[in-house]
Amino acid sequence: MKITIRLIVSLVFVIALVAIVFSYNQVSNEEKRLIAELERRAIILAESLQESVKPLIESNSFSKLNRLVERFGNRERLKGVAVFDNHGSILSSTPDLAPKISQPFPQAVISITENRQISSFKNLSGSKIYLYTMPLHQDDKAIGSLAIFHDASYIDVRLKGIWKQNLFRFLALSILVVIITLLVVRWSITGPIAQFAEWMRELRMGKDRVNEPATPKRGDVLSPLISEVTHLAKSLAIARARAEEEARLRVQAESLWTANRLKEHMRVELGGKKLYLISNREPYMHVKDGRNIKCIVPAGGLVTALDPVMRICDGVWIAHGGGEADRVVVDGNDKLRVPPEEPAYTLKRIWLTKEEENGYYYGFSNEGLWPLCHITHTRPVFRLDDWVYYQKVNEKFAEILLKEIGGEESPLVLIQDYHLALLPLLIKEKRPDAKVAIFWHIPWPNPEAFGICPWQQEILIGMLGADIIGFHTQFHCNNFLDTVDRFLESKIDWEQFSVTRGGNTTMIKTFPISVSFDSALDRVSATQEKTLLRETILKEIGVHPKYLGVGVDRIDYTKGIPERFRAIERFLEKYPEYIGEFTFVELGAPSRIHIKRYRDLLAEVEEMADKINWRFQTKGWKPIVFLKRHHSHEEIDRFYKIADLCMVTSLHDGMNLVAKEFVACRADEDGVLVLSQFTGASRELKDAIIVNPYDIEGMADDIYFALTMEMIERSERMRRMRTVVKEHNIYGWAGNLITTLLRLRVPATSESNKE
DSSP, rough: OOOHHHHHHHHHHHHHHEEEEEEEHHHHHHHHHHHHHHHHHHHHHHHHHHHHHHHHHHHTOHHHHHHHHHSSSTTTTTEEEEEEEEOEEEEEEEEEGGSOOOOOOOHHHHHHHHTHHHHHHHHETTTEEEEEEEEEETTEEEEEEEEEEEOOOHHHHHHHHHHHHHHEEEHHHHHHHHOOOOHHHHIIHHHHHHHHHHHHHHTTTTTOOTTSSSOOSSSTTHHHHHHHHHHHHHHHHHHHHHHHHHHHHHHTTTTOOOOHHEEEEEEEEHHHEEEEOOOHHHHHHEETTTTTTEOOOOSSSHHHHHHHHHHHHEEEEEEEOSSHHHHHOTTTTSSSESTTOOOOOEEEEOOOOOIIIOOOIIIIIIIIIIIHHHEEEEEEOHHHHHHHHHHHHHHHHHHHHHHHHTOOSSOEEEEEEETTTTTHHHHHHHOTTEEEEEOOOOOOOOHHHHTSTTTTTHHHHHHTTSSSSEEEEEEHHHHHHHHHHHHHHOETTTTTEEEEEEEEEEEEEEEOOOOOTTTOOOHHHHHHHHHHHHHHHHHHHHHOOEEEEEEEEOOOOTSSSHHHHOOOOHHHOOOOOGGTTTTEEEEEEOOOOOOHHHHHHHHHHHHHHHHHHHOOOOTTOOOOEEEEEOOOHHHHHHHHHHHHHEEEOOSSSSSHHHHHHHHHHOOTTTOOOEEETTTTTGOTTTTTTTEOOOOOOHHHHHHHHHHHHHHHHHHHHHHHHHHHHHHHHHHHHHHHHHHHHTTOOOOOOHHHHHO
């Protein structure tokens, strides 16, 4: 209440000060205007009278002069006229003025003596008078003067009226300000505070609000506080729900991996040790947004999978800093804490030259190894210069990592993917006590295909420096061992799936990667959210079909996007009743556009979408909505939650986390997953509609099957797939992989090895 009173008094004081200043200026300007107008009228009247008065004075025609003067005695705001001789004595005047004028009249004498017009304000018998006097000449001889008397009292009346009018305005404005201030304080401050206080009280008392939408921001002064309190309240509710879930699992003697379980497990297993994760792609990238800098999450499954793990482990993630503003936000050691909104671990950035990036990343990694491993009819290109840069960058990563782990005893290192195949050996040569694992996120081809690479032995030797090599599927493990058997002299244990070479033993194991799973959401609230969200999104994209499909991909030739679009076109040909009823939304993130094959693919996908839309679209509807840009996880999740089907049509994929993300988002237990048989995910999500992406006719029929599937069957399929993702989530993947690595017995480091 005291704050409100002080605020009102301050506002009224400021308004009063402003009102006084503006009123003073207004009065001053109005006074100047009225005086100028009065002077102008007096001059005009005097100049018009002098031509008539001078001949009458010269001829001593005082009777005519009196009649002339008397005519001006009754005019509005004109008190009268007086004519004086050259000594200042009255010759003639308006009858009412004569008794009030002293003789000789001083102003008339001065006007004649100094030969100039004189204007001034006089008090004449208690009235404010404006007096204008001008000398009269005949043949350069002063014969007298003419005085014009105007009533000026109206000027003061007008100025007082302005002050009075502005006083009323000030009072009215003050009353309005007080009322509005009270309403704003009530609406924007005390109301929200009371509301959130009540919300927090209910949460404290155990009333769960996990599934209720956050209070909408009204744009008031407390909106940042409202946002943070909302986030905190929901976090507390989610934490309570997860704790209850943990308790339920313990009672049921289940062993599901959760974020809390992984955190506790890592605390015990790591014993204070840090986890060092190395990848080419960074989990958070900083880019310029006008004059500002914003943080974005790069597209790709690797970040989706590993960011939750690193948040729990509070480790160090070493990656290439590729954002245009990345250098601006790091400290002197090229580090920063991430995520920005809730720092949980350290990101260490490595800088590459344009030549290094082109040769190592775009060249050898993505024009060579990527098409080689995916076998998707794109010819791999291997150049000596690219191979040189690939080795150089792997050495740069090794050098920086070795500095980071310099003070660590038996450091724990987890390397990600095909960009860093040489890194395990480079680390082990300097730090044989380090426990090193490399996880290969993409498929591993058969020996015949891998033999295309001119440096296949060097890559295999580099990878076998690791203690563990992880793949998504057993099929990829088998291919890797076959490849080692074909190209290297080594001892392979097919029962234990290990390779021994040069005194080092490497385990080859499957660790099917997954996504996080939030079991706190319930089906009823998810269904309610879906209805509201669907209306919002359809309005955003400008179509309102009965059925909605979604695809989420990097624009990559391994993802089967053209095949998907051809299947949609064929579906509309075979089932024309769905024209106007079915729209497919493709959330496509442009990727590796420096490579010609990717630029050509992007143009092909855009052209194909335009062609299909031109062929089938009607007013207010089109079959394909292609949203070509990077999308945040929050944006993608919104589409997952409302889609009737999700299409994952990869031509070859290690796992493909889009399929698991879609399933994890469907707390309403609805929606159909159309999944390529060439993905690792198809070996786990057997209740998806498994398709051959090369079979366009078959995929068209499968789209029809998905859209006509009975609700009961859809729910049963989704429920079983959600159980799979729930039981085999990202926390289980990380827990199994890191625990396996931690419990390895690494030979003691000899002094010679250290040297």
